[in-house]
Amino acid sequence: MGNNDRTLNYIIEEMIDTVKNSKDEVFQIAEDSRKEHENLSKELAILKEEVAIVIDEGDQLDKNAKLARQKLSTVSKNFHQYSEAEIRKVYDHAHHLQTELVVTRKKEKNLRERRDEIELRLKSIEQMVERAEGLVGKISIVLNYLSEDFKQVTDLIHDAQEKQQFGLKIIEAQEEERRRLSREMHDGPAQMLANIMLRSEIIDRTYKKGDIDNAVQEMRGVRKLVRDSLHEVRRIIYDLRPMALDDLGLIPTIKKYISTLExxxxxxxxxxxxxDQRLDSQYEVALFRLIQESIQNAIKHAEASEIKVNLDITCDRIFVGISDNGKGFDQSQKKEKSFGIIGMQERIEMLGGDVRINSIVGEGTQVFFKIPLNQENIHAN
Incomplete structure (x- = not known):
């Protein structure tokens, strides 16, 4: 490696460290904002209850003060019928109620102002969290590109134009995948958990009021929300990396994946x-992703009605064949989505294998790839 290569690697490593630190700082800002949002939401719920109580108290005091003033007016008109002590008592009572009313209305005003401030602050925090999440997503894409793609820049200069287009397509695909994951988390578990927090506050208030039946009913609803949230989180995790791949191995995971598409x-x-033996993790992950991508291509792009997947693993090689009866494509023409094929080739070449694709328009597609193995890549269960 020449001095230029060493200098480039040093610059890339410095850039990666800087981007990692920036990502951590933005993420921490988002987390701190979420905590503040949670605390303010609780305070707002309490304030709303206090405002309602103070309004009721003020209305009742207003009625009592009016009655006291009417009583005082009657006594004033007929003062000769009342003793001095009785007149003073009526006057003191009316004055006391009027003072309490003024204090209560002032308290109501202060509570309303605090409530309005919190609501504005909550909107500001929500916007801040949204911007921070967007920045974290973009930084993650940049970080991934720096740490994975730039380090292979020496190898990628062969056939530079095609590799550049592939790199850009990969970045677009990564960004779209992160958008999809962000939407799924926001619309799924995040909304469910927010609802659970709100429902738990309702349960707390209902229980404190002594309404046990409604509290129990609300708890049942919360239990269902928790189950649904857990199911949604597990589904998202499985899409990112099936846990069965680590626990059960390649073939059971492929079967499980196909069953989810039935x-x-x-x-x-x-x-x-x-x-019966297991392959290295990098081989199992690569094979699963290659088969998964081939099946998805056959379903989404080829619109196939039948797909056949054949996997043959021996002690010295892996062979995979995937065929479909879809609409096929003209291999002589470059498609906008051909970066998917390039990505498949890249993944297989990293494992020392090769790939062959046969497709005829209207007659389906066949994908074959072969990857060499040695005993170092095979482990006992």
């Missing part, structure tokens, strides 16, 4: 030959 696509046939 509702929308029942005609996926999976056949395999393999031994």
């Amino acid at each position: 509702d929308q696509h029942p005609n996926i046939h999976f056949s395999y030959k393999s031994f």
Whole structure:
């Protein structure tokens, strides 16, 4: 490696450290804002209850003060019928009620102002969190590009134009994937958890009022929300990386993945030959993603009605064949989405394998790839 390469790697490492620190700082700002939002939301709920109580107290005091003033007016007109002590008592009572009314209305005004301030602050915090989340997503894309793609820049200069386009497409795909994940988290678990927090506050207030039946009913609803949130989180995690891949291995995970597609696509046939031993994690992850991407391409792009997946693992090689009866494509023409094929080739080449794709318009597509193995890549269960 020349001096230029070492200098470039040093610059890239410095950039990566700087971007990581920036990402951590933005994330911490978002977390602190969320905590402040939670605390202010609780304070706002309490304030709203206090405002309602103070309004009721003020209205009642207003009625009592009016009655006291009427009584005082009657006594004043007929003062000769009352003793001095009685007149003073009526006057003191009316004055006391009027003073309490003024104090209560002042308290109501202060509470309303504090409530309005908190509501404005909550809106500001929500906007800040949204901007911070957007920045974290963008920084993550930059960080991923720096740490993964730039370090291979020496190898990527071969066929520079195609590699550049592929890199840009990868960044677009990563950004879109992060947008999708952000939307799923915001519309799914985040909304559910926010609802759970709100419902738990309602349960607390209901229980304190002694309404046990309604409190128990609300708790049942919260329990269902928790179950739904857990299910949604597990689904998102599985999309990112199936936990079954680590626990059960490659073939059970492929079966599980295909079973999740049965509702929308029942005609996926999976056949395999393999031994009982496990492959290195990088091989299992790569094979699962390659098969997953090939199936998704057949469903979404080829609009296939039948898909066949064949996996054959021996002690010295892996062979995979995926065929579909979809609409196929003209291999002589470069498609906008051909970066998917390039990405597949890149993944297979990293494992020392090769890929072959056959497709005819109207007659489906066949994808074959072969990856060499040695004993170092195979482990006992």
